[in-house]
Amino acid sequence: MIDVDDLRFAYAGGGFELSIPRLAVAPGEKVAVVGPSGTGKTTLLNLLSGIAVADAGRLIVDGADLGALSDKERRAFRANRIGFVFQNFALLDYLTARENILYPYRIGSGLRLDDTVRERAGVLAEACGLEGKVGRRPAALSQGEQQRVAICRALVTEPALILADEATGNLDPDTKTLILDLLFERADAADATLLAVTHDHELLSRFDRVVDFADFRAAAA
């Protein structure tokens, strides 16, 4: 699913440089990415989703060579093949939970909203325990429910890769476990690969594999 080889990236302003000699993730694998702050974990997610472009090296995600894609193609790739779950949920306060789930189809390149999608969104919401709550706006939902909505939004496009950036960071311990269970369950149901950045070491045992960014820094040094 992910094939990274000798990847190098630096921000234009300088000061930060990311170097990943080798990283491979198999389809359906659930990988946790850990490491100290500022080591480039979120930058990796940006590179994997095509938000940022590597300066050198090879980056293949779900068969697509991201370095060879244009900006427009990378946007379409992101909309169609990547599902994002953010730490702050990033829901829109003026949309209901149902419309937040369907939001990628309102803005995403190459996505078309039709009855099939609406039905899929309804099934997802129900599977995530949101039955009866999809008509509410985020302000009327608990934090756990908001993250469930965010997970539904990440899965509604049936992505090959789910990128979770501190997805449980804002949740209490009980909800954290429930959300992670849900994320794993839905990823399995969708045959999706999961790459999750986390600082929560209690959860690492739940993942198939853990990638520590401290190793990359050591390798670069």
Next chain:
Amino acid sequence: MNALFLAIQYLRYHWGRSLVLVLVAALILSVPMVTQSILARSQDALTERAEATPILIGNRGSQLDLTMNALYFSDDRAEPVTMAATEEVWDSGLALPIPLHTAFQTNGARIVGTTLDYFDFRDLGFAEGRVFAVLGEAVLGAAAAERLGLGAGDTIVSAPENLFDLDGVYPLEMSIVGVLERTGSPDDDAVFADVKTAWVIAGIGHGHEDVITRAEADAGNVRAAASIVEFNRITEDNIDSFHFHGAPEAFPISAVLVAPYDARSGTILRGRYLDPDRPLQAVVPAEVIGDLVDRIFRIKALLDAVTAIIGAAAVSAIALSLFLSWRMRAPEMATAFRLGAGRGVIARLVVGEITILLLAAVSLSAMIVLLIQSRSEALTAWLLSLGT
């Protein structure tokens, strides 16, 4: 469609902000149009009525006050003249004089004491009832009747000229005998009565119980006392007791509306009032109003400039508000970008939101303009009758 959907959802959720923006934008759009429309209508109304009134005779003083009071029944009050001014025109044989007495009001409507010639001169038709025939009868303008909810068969009471004028004007209850058809002129807001009825309101004419009985008269026992009942309503039973004290030619009127029989007569008549030592003057309303309209339009140019400046400031404020709103939505845009939003999505969202706001503002301003225009005649008549 998706951008439009999101824009509608956002505007609905922030309905208070959206409403304020729409209202402000609608006012910016409609105020210049409404001002233009009202001014144009005012100019027409002023000019039409002035041109339909050949000559006015009144006390020497402000020509504008005389014209505004006699034509538009405004609160501008020229010094009164006497009925002798009317008689003088009659005697000249050059024109038809129509006396106007506009000193009193009733329920916010001007009481115009005049003669039946006024109705013919202004070509006023009746929606119901008839003209006044005897003392104490009144005819209502269409707007006054509608506003007060009165019609033929009802009564209306004159208002005291001054609350503290205890020995002066007493309220007189008048019987309404007719309502005029709407004309879109100040006549709509007036209450018409015979000039003699106006003099009764002024206290010059009055009716009361007999001062003495025949037996007392025979006995030479003549007396008058404050206990004698004075009538404040004119009825069939007491109308004969009404009488006037003094010579009619000395009774006050506000102005004389003059309709010369021909142009030559008008010129001769005007010539007779040129002497600055005479207490009376003859004015041509069209000339007075022409000067006024010129002045209004000079002021309008200034108003236009002020409106443009305020409009520009308001547009800038709206633009700043929208800009700040979009700055506050930066996290939403970042999310859209991370989820794979196309390059033009954000631009489409902005355009969609502005288009909806503009459409709502244009629709609202169109409704405001249409509403004002549909009532421009009444509004203009009301504006023209306002005092200074």
